[in-house]
Amino acid sequence: MVDLSVTVGGVRMANPIMPASGSIAEGIADVVDLGKLGAIVLKTITPDIRQGVKPPRVVEYTDATLFSIGIPSKGPDYLLNHTVPFFARFGPPVIASISADTAEDFGNLAKYISDPRIAAIEANISCPNLRAHGRAFGMDPVAAAEVIKAMKGNTHLPVWAKLTPNVGDIAEIARAVEDAGADAVVTANAILGMAINAETMMPRLGNVVGGLTGPAVKPVILRMVNQCAEAVKIPVIGCGGISTGEDIIEYMLAGAAAVQIGTMNFVHTAAMEQSIDWVADYCTRKNIARVAELTGALQLPVDQKSEQRDAVAL
Amino acid sequence: MVDLSVTVGGVRMANPIMPASGSIAEGIADVVDLGKLGAIVLKTITPDIRQGVKPPRVVEYTDATLFSIGIPSKGPDYLLNHTVPFFARFGPPVIASISADTAEDFGNLAKYISDPRIAAIEANISCPNLRAHGRAFGMDPVAAAEVIKAMKGNTHLPVWAKLTPNVGDIAEIARAVEDAGADAVVTANAILGMAINAETMMPRLGNVVGGLTGPAVKPVILRMVNQCAEAVKIPVIGCGGISTGEDIIEYMLAGAAAVQIGTMNFVHTAAMEQSIDWVADYCTRKNIARVAELTGALQLPVDQKSEQRDAVAL
Amino acid sequence: MTLTATAKVEGPSGCFPRAENRCLVASNEPMNSEYRLMVVNAPETGLSAYAGQFFHLLCPATATEQPFLRRPMSIYRIDRENGQLGFLYKVTGKGTCALASLAPGDELNATGPLGVGFSIPEGTRHVAMIARGVGLATLAPLARMATVNGAKITAILSARAPEFLMSRDELEAAGAAVIEVNDVAGNSSPQDVTNRLRDIHEKTPIDFMATCGSNRLLSLTRELCSEWNIPGQVAVEAFMGCGLGMCFACVVPVRDAEGKEEMKRVCYDGPVFGVNEVTTW
Amino acid sequence: MTLTATAKVEGPSGCFPRAENRCLVASNEPMNSEYRLMVVNAPETGLSAYAGQFFHLLCPATATEQPFLRRPMSIYRIDRENGQLGFLYKVTGKGTCALASLAPGDELNATGPLGVGFSIPEGTRHVAMIARGVGLATLAPLARMATVNGAKITAILSARAPEFLMSRDELEAAGAAVIEVNDVAGNSSPQDVTNRLRDIHEKTPIDFMATCGSNRLLSLTRELCSEWNIPGQVAVEAFMGCGLGMCFACVVPVRDAEGKEEMKRVCYDGPVFGVNEVTTW
Numbered sequence A, B: 001m002v003d004l005s006v007t008v009g010g011v012r013m014a015n016p017i018m019p020a021s022g023s024i025a026e027g028i029a030d031v032v033d034l035g036k037l038g039a040i041v042l043k044t045i046t047p048d049i050r051q052g053v054k055p056p057r058v059v060e061y062t063d064a065t066l067f068s069i070g071i072p073s074k075g076p077d078y079l080l081n082h083t084v085p086f087f088a089r090f091g092p093p094v095i096a097s098i099s100a101d102t103a104e105d106f107g108n109l110a111k112y113i114s115d116p117r118i119a120a121i122e123a124n125i126s127c128p129n130l131r132a133h134g135r136a137f138g139m140d141p142v143a144a145a146e147v148i149k150a151m152k153g154n155t156h157l158p159v160w161a162k163l164t165p166n167v168g169d170i171a172e173i174a175r176a177v178e179d180a181g182a183d184a185v186v187t188a189n190a191i192l193g194m195a196i197n198a199e200t201m202m203p204r205l206g207n208v209v210g211g212l213t214g215p216a217v218k219p220v221i222l223r224m225v226n227q228c229a230e231a232v233k234i235p236v237i238g239c240g241g242i243s244t245g246e247d248i249i250e251y252m253l254a255g256a257a258a259v260q261i262g263t264m265n266f267v268h269t270a271a272m273e274q275s276i277d278w279v280a281d282y283c284t285r286k287n288i289a290r291v292a293e294l295t296g297a298l299q300l301p302v303d304q305k306s307e308q309r310d311a312v313a314l
Numbered sequence C, D: 001m002t003l004t005a006t007a008k009v010e011g012p013s014g015c016f017p018r019a020e021n022r023c024l025v026a027s028n029e030p031m032n033s034e035y036r037l038m039v040v041n042a043p044e045t046g047l048s049a050y051a052g053q054f055f056h057l058l059c060p061a062t063a064t065e066q067p068f069l070r071r072p073m074s075i076y077r078i079d080r081e082n083g084q085l086g087f088l089y090k091v092t093g094k095g096t097c098a099l100a101s102l103a104p105g106d107e108l109n110a111t112g113p114l115g116v117g118f119s120i121p122e123g124t125r126h127v128a129m130i131a132r133g134v135g136l137a138t139l140a141p142l143a144r145m146a147t148v149n150g151a152k153i154t155a156i157l158s159a160r161a162p163e164f165l166m167s168r169d170e171l172e173a174a175g176a177a178v179i180e181v182n183d184v185a186g187n188s189s190p191q192d193v194t195n196r197l198r199d200i201h202e203k204t205p206i207d208f209m210a211t212c213g214s215n216r217l218l219s220l221t222r223e224l225c226s227e228w229n230i231p232g233q234v235a236v237e238a239f240m241g242c243g244l245g246m247c248f249a250c251v252v253p254v255r256d257a258e259g260k261e262e263m264k265r266v267c268y269d270g271p272v273f274g275v276n277e278v279t280t281w
């Protein structure tokens, strides 16, 4: 029997597979046995109640999607009174995700929702920082660290920092949040993109820009996971473009301690369950006793180590 | 008759369509009528002679590729004695592309190849800056500006700055190179990515990381073209993920004055010629007299202007 | 009390009322130049569907189309005896072209049944449904739902031209009185349809209305419902990501009794809403 | 002087010696459990191919595979009389599975002819070719090239087992003397093949050798060529991006006469190289 369990950023999980924030809601329980997951990550909430951005909210590509939702939120009371109890009964640890307009608000919200039924809080720092003209907190190491510090000062729960991939040097941000006390980094949120309809000469999304997610982003995020894992000692949770068990192995080899699956839940509700089985089979086949051994186990031929790794040379 | 001509960064072209650097070589002349192109952009050369990185050099995805070539280069003499004469005879302006390890070397190389048969020089600033631990020049506004200044001080030819997309704020880099005197920006080079083979537990590329290119990157680069076009007054040349005439229209609406097609030349040698025709037909159908009118002609519904544009809010 | 979710009455009793149903295509034939009817053999969970619900269909990759997301399709026919489901669809773009390529014996992966469908209030005696275009596919199973509940049903079918009218047989077999109108005949304007309905209402009072597929039909339904003070429902369409209430892509503004607007998910809170809840769509 | 590029002699005289040829599949049948032969009707440019050149094939999207890049395939049969080209391919992964799905009448988009093929030195009297696996596909047209040039040809075909041996008829029709060896019979080891070749050379001196498809066969060819002081060529494989010499993905280290190594493009400088030029591949 393969030991699939992992302990990531203060949270013990039966296996390293969980949904990405915003990729599941109550409806999935009608189809999927949530009890099998490593953890259940909830959609981001904000302190206030929000309706989100104007539709259309999704554009489709060959193997990617561009969503712009705008974090509709029913606020922290709804989270504690409805969402958490709904998901807590399935067994796996429940991870809340929060976002706010300022670092202090992140701290206050973390405090407000610190509840024994929540195993960790993910900080969605890809969202706009009101003090920096709407640039994401996660684009600036100082702002990112401030958010984590504000949260760590206000809660005893583990804090995971969910990074934005829309940066030049993601390792720098990972180090900044590690120094600020983050218990894990989640690499990463969606890549900022845009879609235009040539016929109407208008944007395809109500919000003009949105987040690119799905299989097409895998090579980019896999590289970022590897960069983060080389930069920090806290666990890295891979997120972006994962759809199969094979993808999960790739992320773990690159340095991820666990993974999150997002968009693929929309297409195949069975994706998470099937990939847990695939990973178990892979370990059996490869004679790997504990899945955790895979983390960072990528084999680099000796002469590859010195080559150009931080720039594209085509 | 639609007027397809454009003048971009000091170069007048019969139409806004050219190959991306490194996507054609002598062999394409056996298949394609190069005389029809807006311009002919050559592969990047370096001052020294280089063999490039270890194979394997390509990984394939559903609609993208991850290449890592390492800029094999036969140096400036070969360029002037063989490559330029070979391509100059087809008619369209020939654009050279250069890269070097330091800003001064960029300047020296620009001087060395300043030749009347060359219409402009593209600075490939996505390559590693030896003085910054191999981080690309294009990831840092100061380093990027230094390259352009060194080149502008050494040549009378127009200089195009080819930006790297591996940055948080591409508009900042575009402004820096504009201030340094660049005549146009090319947005953008390839997105840094990585591929792992789960079975062998090894990287799929000899160089471990490579550049993601092809249709899948379109939403990301289109967004960056739009950000650059809003930030600078010099023309923006769109490059990344373009495969059809419809894509070209989208890039022009987003703010591009011209475009470059890369990976698609590997799959369909006819891609550039066919897209010129498509663009002409589109303009006829839409009653657009001059293709240049399309640049930046994106229609934004009034209430969309104020929404979140610089961060992903999902 | 209202009679809703037939699924809860007749559906399977397991804990997973919805599933990725692996169906087998029984037939997939053109109905006219634009529409096709696909009939599939479906597992138990799929057969628990009721009128107004939909399935989220995985469209196969073909040489020319590779749709990534699923496509929502209303359930058009629920044939529990033969274990079959039917989808009536318009061949529009990528996804529906790909669906059209399916041949008998091929697999169709259909997640569902999804959403909240129609609920005919208990005691309803006479249902009037008004459908146009794709809306027909959505409303058709309502006829049987009404009949089962002991209500009479009148169906007004509207189309651009007579050749695009479908489903008269399907509806009549389900016990509906069918009236066809079309733009070519010039009897399909909102005014004409309203007049027809008034006549019908005069003879046999209508106490519930349902519509789908046209903003103009929604307006006239809303007006008649408020005039006659009866409930009415409409099935709404929206671009979907997940179909399961998870992505919030499919939202429409929905107004509560006090007029307060909230964005609601068509796939999860709908696709059927009260005619007064929906503002624009 | 060497006789190279048949294309330059027989090919079309237009300025575009290579093209995206839109071919029509005539047949696409399995040869054994692993290999298929696809015969296509090809336009003039395609037919100018000669031995050792290849085409870059656009593999169609299917329900399960969507190959993005083209796949290189050697030209196995050039039938100018009937305007046909043949490809012998092993069904390996995505691209070749997709090729296997093509049916007679379907279009095959084949860019080519590409690369530099074999060149038999003028005055050659006896060509020996040694092929294994996929290498067979590459070497087969060499037999006719040799015959046309008045040379005798001996072909040694090697395989895992007798059932994987192919093309005896094709080669004999082109005038080759065919010898089959296989691992099951135990007569395919490099030592056995070397001995066979020595015997043949004894009787009818071999003055040109060609090989493809196995590193071990390359080694023995290289050794015999140097022992007998005759030229030898090998067709090399590499992962390809463009097939036209543009992307530099397909490079292999190639050694010149002074032993200096340079990365050369298999698709443009090759795929055929001198046996002493190629180091490893």
Ligand SMILES: Cc1cc2nc3c(=O)[nH]c(=O)nc-3n(C[C@H](O)[C@H](O)[C@H](O)COP(=O)(O)OP(=O)(O)OC[C@H]3O[C@@H](n4cnc5c(N)ncnc54)[C@H](O)[C@@H]3O)c2cc1C
Binding pocket: A059, A060, C054, C067, C069, C070, C071, C072, C073, C074, C075, C076, C087, C088, C089, C090, C091, C092, C093, C094, C095, C096, C097, C134, C137, C138, C236, C237, C238, C239, C240, C266, C271
């Ligand atoms: C609840 C519901 C039930 C439906 N029932 C039926 C039915 O029974 N019969 C029928 O013919 N059609 C029905 N539709 C509409 C059908 O889903 C669309 O026609 C179909 O998605 C178009 O896909 P396409 O790829 O062929 O078209 P394309 O235009 O190529 O689609 C491109 C994109 O737009 C989206 N899209 C386009 N039109 C719609 C639409 N109207 N609704 C949602 N997404 C859309 C697609 O998902 C896709 O992402 C229903 C829609 C909904 C929401």
Ligand SMILES: Cc1cc2nc3c(=O)[nH]c(=O)nc-3n(C[C@H](O)[C@H](O)[C@H](O)COP(=O)(O)OP(=O)(O)OC[C@H]3O[C@@H](n4cnc5c(N)ncnc54)[C@H](O)[C@@H]3O)c2cc1C
Binding pocket: B059, B060, D054, D067, D069, D070, D071, D072, D073, D074, D075, D076, D087, D088, D089, D090, D091, D092, D093, D094, D095, D096, D097, D134, D137, D138, D236, D237, D238, D239, D240, D266, D271
């Ligand atoms: C010049 C040349 C001539 C060839 N001639 C023949 C022939 O006549 N018959 C035949 O059966 N095969 C031939 N091959 C090999 C054939 O191209 C590969 O088997 C084929 O590309 C495998 O593709 P796939 O998608 O089926 O396999 P996959 O393994 O799924 O391919 C995955 C990736 O690897 C690449 N790849 C895998 N193997 C090879 C390979 N050996 N060479 C190049 N790229 C590869 C593919 O391009 C693709 O990007 C030739 C190769 C070259 C370079």
Ligand SMILES: Cc1cc2nc3c(=O)[nH]c(=O)nc-3n(C[C@H](O)[C@H](O)[C@H](O)COP(=O)(O)O)c2cc1C
Binding pocket: A020, A021, A022, A023, A043, A044, A067, A069, A071, A097, A124, A162, A188, A189, A190, A213, A214, A215, A217, A239, A240, A241, A242, A260, A261, A262, A263, A264, B314, C241, C246, C247, C248
């Ligand atoms: C519709 C949608 C909603 C999302 N909502 C959130 C969210 O609320 N908070 C968050 O941190 N990330 C959110 N994300 C990002 C995902 O959690 C994930 O980072 C991203 O989708 C990349 O993973 P994927 O490629 O597996 O989808 C959302 C993504 C999508 C597609």
Ligand SMILES: Cc1cc2nc3c(=O)[nH]c(=O)nc-3n(C[C@H](O)[C@H](O)[C@H](O)COP(=O)(O)O)c2cc1C
Binding pocket: A314, B020, B021, B022, B023, B043, B044, B067, B069, B071, B097, B124, B162, B188, B189, B190, B213, B214, B215, B217, B239, B240, B241, B242, B260, B261, B262, B263, B264, D241, D246, D247, D248
């Ligand atoms: C094989 C390959 C080689 C490339 N070589 C260069 C190069 O030498 N210089 C350069 O500036 N960009 C180079 N690029 C990047 C392209 O010019 C282009 O920016 C990128 O491919 C994105 O465009 P695309 O999606 O149309 O391919 C190369 C890209 C590829 C795929």
Ligand code: FES
Binding pocket: C239, C240, C241, C242, C243, C244, C245, C246, C247, C248, C249, C250, C251, C265, C266, C267, C268
């Ligand atoms: S389609 Fe995802 S919430 Fe409705």
Ligand code: FES
Binding pocket: D239, D240, D241, D242, D243, D244, D245, D246, D247, D248, D249, D250, D251, D265, D266, D267, D268
């Ligand atoms: S495959 Fe592109 S250079 Fe050979």
